[in-house]
Amino acid sequence: MSATLAEVITALERAYPPALAESWDAVGLVCGDPAEPVRSVLICVDPVESTVDEALELGADLVLAHHPLLLRGVNGVPASDPKGRLVHRLIRAGAALYCAHTNADSADPGVSDALAEAIGLIDTVPLEPRPDAPNLGLGRVGELPEAEPFAAFVDRVAKALPATAWGVRAAGDAERMIRRVAVCGGAGDSMLGAATKSGADAYVTADLRHHPAGEHLEKGAHLPALVDVSHWASEWPWCEQAARVIRETFGGNVAVRVSARRTDPWTLAASS
Incomplete structure (x- = not known):
């Protein structure tokens, strides 16, 4: 039996209470229906094109990301905008996005x-x-x-x-x-x-x-x-910690995968 998104969020918020987030932060559910079932979760540092691709390839019902997708206020999420496009892709696929940022830092x-x-x-x-x-x-x-x-x-x-x-x-x-x-x-x-x-x-x-x-x-x-x-590398170990939270709460009822895709923005290095 799978868990509902609301039940997974409850487990995550026990581990990473939203009250611990800094006042400027944007944590919590970005998109998704709390009543829908969650059978599989992809955990990543960055909610970006690559990790959304991975989630949809896996058929994940939930993407748990450390970094917020919409940190600063927006007036809309049109599909013509890079971040809006990710929201549209997730919703069309029936996948939710939840972010735990500075609350996970202080937990x-x-x-x-x-x-x-x-x-x-x-x-x-x-x-x-x-x-x-x-x-x-x-x-x-x-x-x-x-x-x-x-x-x-x-x-x-x-x-x-x-x-x-x-x-x-x-x-x-x-x-x-x-x-x-x-x-x-x-x-x-x-x-x-x-x-x-x-x-x-x-x-x-x-x-x-x-x-x-x-x-x-x-x-x-x-x-x-x-x-x-690198910023990404320093926070990547948290993904397995968050995976343990879900595994220990729901056992084999919710499949969990940690993304190994490198979303660090720097891709090349050279020495003189």
């Missing part, structure tokens, strides 16, 4: 827990805990089972995440020993200060900008070394 476990788990961190706590709930919040900081040189740690991160043209960039002394690590899935240079206060030896995140990174490094070699990965 316990959430996006940064999945990144920390992929890297192998233990004893993690929020990097920026919520005042009303210290177990919730953005980022995570934890420990490696054993200290290792920064160069080996960078290699560990590269092996833990899916390959991208962006790759893994790092700034720090290759021989520095790394034990305490802060992570933040997605764009995290706004949390450089929190990573520093946490006493981390290294900070792993995405989309580090030139000036914040440079200014951070100029403050001294005792501050966290930096590891910069």
Whole structure:
């Protein structure tokens, strides 16, 4: 017996409460009838042409995405618009779209827990805990089972995440020993200060900008070394975490697939 879309949403919102979303965010059901059955789900980071193609090829009844499709207000979703076209394709196929974004970032476990788990961190706590709930919040900081040189740690991160043209960039002394690590899935240079206060030896995140990174490094070699990965790769481990939520709630009644399609926008890299 399949679940209804409303039942799947209830399970997702227990794991990733919408109340945890930032005020500017747009989370929840984008399209779909809560009364309709859900037999299969595709989970992805980005609701884009490629992942919608995959969902329709699989006959999925629901696309669960991390990033919102309609983050900013719109007055319509015409099929002549790229995002509107995706909505029309999903509706015509009888497929729903649900997005869990910053609510999944702050949940316990959430996006940064999945990144920390992929890297192998233990004893993690929020990097920026919520005042009303210290177990919730953005980022995570934890420990490696054993200290290792920064160069080996960078290699560990590269092996833990899916390959991208962006790759893994790092700034720090290759021989520095790394034990305490802060992570933040997605764009995290706004949390450089929190990573520093946490006493981390290294900070792993995405989309580090030139000036914040440079200014951070100029403050001294005792501050966290930096590891910069692609935004998509840093959040992709969350897809399997979300898949577990559905599998544990509905067992074999709902088939779940994690999309392996690389939706990182960068496709080529070259070195001089």
